[in-house]
Amino acid sequence: MAGRLMENQQICIVDYGLGNLRSVAGAVEKCGHVPVISRDPAVLRASGKLILPGVGAFPDGMANLEKYGLVDILNDLVLTEKKHVLGICLGFQLLAKSSTEHDATQGLGWIDATISRIQPTDEQLKVPHVGWNDTIPNRNSTLFQDTGDSPLVYYVHSFAMHREENALPSEIIAGTCHYGAEFIVAVENGNVFGTQFHPEKSQLTGLQILKNFLNAEETHAA
Incomplete structure (x- = not known):
């Protein structure tokens, strides 16, 4: 059920075979919640x-989501049940419609944007x-919220959601970054959130961003 979490509520970190799952789990735990790393649909639903x-x-990333049968369950939970989700780094990019990395590949399509090389x-x-x-x-x-006017966060990426290539509504763009060009590095679209940077590697600022997601009230449908 979407909405504000009670302290110690279970948060599922989706295991599709890629990513620094343990460090994300550690950050969730520091925010006062119980992390569980899983790809079991029952666990995803219960979180x-x-x-x-x-x-x-x-x-x-997309191949692994398909391999483990996660695309349909994620679409159901996020698009139909409106469960809150946060995509991080590659997870953020997978929220988009497509990417040109290696070969043109369709993404989850929860955000009407494309990913291309920096x-x-x-x-x-x-x-x-x-x-940083x-x-x-x-x-x-x-x-x-409560991160200041220009928070420093940690990035590791070669592909990005370029601002000039993606005409997203301003209310969906939660944050931008400039590195030779302007990138969209955070999005909020109803129950769908994402960050190109790594909040779990961004010290106290990153923990605040993660807390803000975990404590986010139910919002408009994506």
């Missing part, structure tokens, strides 16, 4: 909220984009 982490390539015009900017960077939050964002 208060879902986190879709991920490290790696977009085609591998191509900075400044040759001093290296790809992948690795390290300022993020510009939408002042109405749920995720960035």
